[in-house]
Amino acid sequence: MSEKNGQRRLLQGNEAIVEGALAAGCRFFAGYPITPASEIAEMMSLRLPALNGTFIQMEDEIAGMGAIIGASLAGVKSLTATSGPGFSLMQENLGFACAAEVPCVVVNVMRVGPSTGLSTSPAQGDVMQARWGTHGDHPVIVLAVSTVVDCFATTVQAFNLAEKYRVPVIVLSDEIVAHTRETVVLPDPADIMVIDRIHPGVPxxxxxxxxxxxxxxxxxxxxxxxxxxxxxxxxxxxxxxxxxxxxxxxxxxxxxxxxxxxxxxEIQITRSVMMEDAEIAVIAYGAVSRSALRAVRLARSRGIRAGLLQLITLFPFPRKAVEGVLRQCRRVLVPEMNMGQMIREVKRVNLATEIVRHNRVDGQFITPAEIYDHLLSM
Amino acid sequence: MSEKTNSVRHDYLRHDKKFPHVWCPGCGNGIVLGSLIRAIDKLGLGKDELVLASGIGCSGRMPVYVDFNTLHTTHGRALTFATGIKLAKPALTVITVMGDGDATAIGGNHFIHAARRNIDLTAIIINNQIYGMTGGQYSPTTPYGSFASTAAWGNIEHAFPIAELAVTAGASFVARGTVYHAAMLDGLLARGIAKKGFSVIEVMSNCHTQYGRRNQMNDPVTMMRHFKEKAVSVDRAAKMSAEEMNDRFTIGVLADVDKPNYMEEYQKIRERAQQH
Known part of the structure; x- marks a missing residue:
């Protein structure tokens, strides 16, 4: 890819994800065809062999997810890409990657659900599934892309975070970003920071x-x-x-x-636009943040002090950045292409009420006495 | 003899860490494990270059006990993980061990596609004709008419012949053995592991605890006798009528064919792409 770097290129979002993955050192892709993510697999099948990498089309998304975990365990950075129905099938093995701490990147190009839904229309309905789709208590990193440039940079970031924290990273794209063509200037490979997992330093x-x-x-x-x-x-x-x-x-x-x-x-990445003196704000992510940016600029042109907080990282939820916005602004609008998923996370950043948690994660039952004691201590 | 055998086993086992094992006394899994170790020893494979991957169930616990690169995956998915490992690092010898429910129910799709694709993997399928770990529910290989915890009135489904399924799906090497014919099993496993391409070794094994108990074969010895009586060599079976073979099964090598394996083909694609 070096011959094309530093040059202006007309790419669609899915292609930019491929470029980002390859720049980050990804050399293995396993997946299953699905609209609107298929271009990622197609481009990988074209590009990987020349880089001594490996592409394989598996029998389903369950197998695609299993294969990328296997490749990563063997030391090769790995990617799979899918959309809603396939993402549902991946949840089982995604949980394995969380539990066994296997770095890997999963791209979910969101389309309208539930079920087969609208296979060629964009949506943001998989946000909570990305966070909580696999069973059991587990940490995961979820990033969202809004432009073709984002697709490149955020995919590089996704691999870096996966490697650094030994965790699967989910990149949420959507049908708009995936199929929008924009002119982008890809950075020179020498300018891209690539992080690799740490190998043992002991015998x-x-x-x-x-x-x-x-x-x-x-x-x-x-x-x-x-x-x-x-x-x-x-x-x-x-x-x-x-x-x-x-x-x-x-x-x-x-x-x-x-x-x-x-x-x-380091993980909680956000982008603030015109927030310095904002009185009202929009909190948005993915393709919707582009509309939000436009709306904020319009408002500014009419003398309204509006600002935008774009969430690149959805999970772990960038609480600090959101709290800042809530402290500063009278009103906050949270537009999303779903019935309201991230808004609940924003509402949870509620400073008026003290909310105390009580957790056990050792496989033992929480007893009434424990809860009683905790209540009394509050 | 036994001293030599034990020393071989000890060399490959995490014997100081992970024993006693979880299997019932008399379980066939231990015989398969012993056989696998003798086969590996015979082939002279180093522990660092070996991967043993499993799914879920009693067989799924096998990797814990051996001192290789070991992987205990999700239910039915061992072959998908193994595929990724082999493609990422072709120098590794990758063996999967699965149960009958694991490989042919929840993992059935992965199984036939792995056979069709012909990646250089070895699939050992321990067929005890039941879901043992979860309490004796019927599996895709539970014989018609026999009893299980979810077939209290008798099983009305028909069993998969796993080895024949593998032949049809295109595996390069397919064999069936039993835990009674342990010496033969050593040889079948060694041939399967050495074979370039996808190999399947189905091993008829006893779960007297969950299957035998419900089907008038209450102990390991009775089940061993059953395997001894019902197993027919491939050569002898060829001379027998379908009626004579009715409740019997063949043992030996069912298929051994040479065809291009996935990695060799993929390497050619890489070379073509790099010259382009």
């Missing part, structure tokens, strides 16, 4: 595959690199072997969350 006999550290992200050894270990979707101890001991289960689940919490400052 194999000292390697503890899921050992905690200050970042909460264990070093990751590829299969075949001499660091033989066990990988499972069962809750496991630091050596990777199944455990049911409450203290080990608790430590495991809490570390999964802590590693993301530790990275909030």
């Amino acid at each position: 194999p006999e000292w390697y503890i595959p899921y050992e905690d550290n200050s970042r909460g992200v264990p070093a990751m050894a590829a299969m075949g690199s001499g660091y033989r270990h066990h990988v499972t979707g069962l809750i496991h101890d630091v050596r990777g072997f199944p455990t049911e001991r409450p203290e080990e289960v608790d430590a495991f689940i809490r570390r999964l969350f802590r590693k993301i919490t530790n990275g909030f400052a």
Whole structure:
């Protein structure tokens, strides 16, 4: 791709995602055809062989997700791309990637659902599925793209975050962004920051595959690199072997969350436009943020002090940035192509009421006594 | 003999970490594991270059016990993960171990497509004709008329012949063995692992706890006798009538064909793309 870099190119969003993935070092794609995401697979099948990478069209999206996890475990950065129905099928193995901490990137080009829905129309209905689609308590990173340039840059970012935090990263696109053609200038590969997972720095006999550290992200050894270990979707101890001991289960689940919490400052990406003196604001993401930007500019031209907070990161929810907006503005509009999914997250950033949580993640039941004691202590 | 055998086993097992195992006393899974280790030892494969991937169920616990690169995936999906591993790192020898429900019910689609695609993988399918871990529900290989916890009045579905299914789906190497014919199984597994292309070794195994108990074969010995009596070699079966073969099954090599495997073909595509 080097010969074309630094040049102006007319690309559609799906093509820019491919360029971003390749620039980030992705060398494996497995997937299944689906509108409006198929161009990503088509471009990957064309581009990967020349880069010594591998493309495979699997029998369904379940298999596509399984194959990219396998490739990533073998040390190769991996991508799959789909739309709503396929994204539903991927949830099972997506959970495996969360539990076993396998870096990978999943692009969901959203279309109208539920079910087969409107296969060629855009929507933002999969936001909560991206966050909570697979069963069980799990952390995940969800990014949203709004322009063709975004598709490139955010896909690079998605791979970097996946590698750095050993977590699947979901990129939410939609039919508008996917099929819009825009002129973009792709950066020179030398100017792109690419992050790779950290390999163990100790000899194999000292390697503890899921050992905690200050970042909460264990070093990751590829299969075949001499660091033989066990990988499972069962809750496991630091050596990777199944455990049911409450203290080990608790430590495991809490570390999964802590590693993301530790990275909030870096992971929670937002873009503020004309927010400095804004009195009213729009909070938007994906293609809708383009309409929002236009609307804000219009308002400004009429003397209304409006601003835009665009969410690039949807999850972990960029609470700090949203809180700032809520503190500053009288009214906030949250436009979305769904019945209201992110607005609930925005409403949750509610400073008037103290909301206290009580959690257990060690496989043990929360007893009435625990809750009673906590209530009394509040 | 036994001392030599044990030392081979110990060399490949995480014997100091992960034992005792979760399987019932007399379970056929241990025989398959022993056989697999002898086959690997015979082939002289190093532990670092081996991957053992499993799905969910009693068979799914096998990778924990061996000192390879091991992977315990989701139910039915072992072959999809294995596909990714093999394509990403073709130098690895990738073996999957699955159960009958795992491979032919929830994973049935992946199974036939892996056979059709002919990626150089080995699929060991331990067929105990029942869902053992979940409590004896009928599987796609539970014989017609037999009993299961979800077939209290007798099973009215018809069983998949797994090995024959694999032949039809296009696997390069297909064999069937039993846990009674352990020495033969060593050889079948070694041939399957060595074969370039997709190999399937179906192993008829005993779950006396969940299947036998409900079908007048209460203990491992009775079930072993059953396998001994019902197994017919491929050569002998060829001379028998369909009627004679009625409740019997063939053991031995059902298919061994040479055809281009996926990685060889894909390498050609890479070369073509790079010259372009």
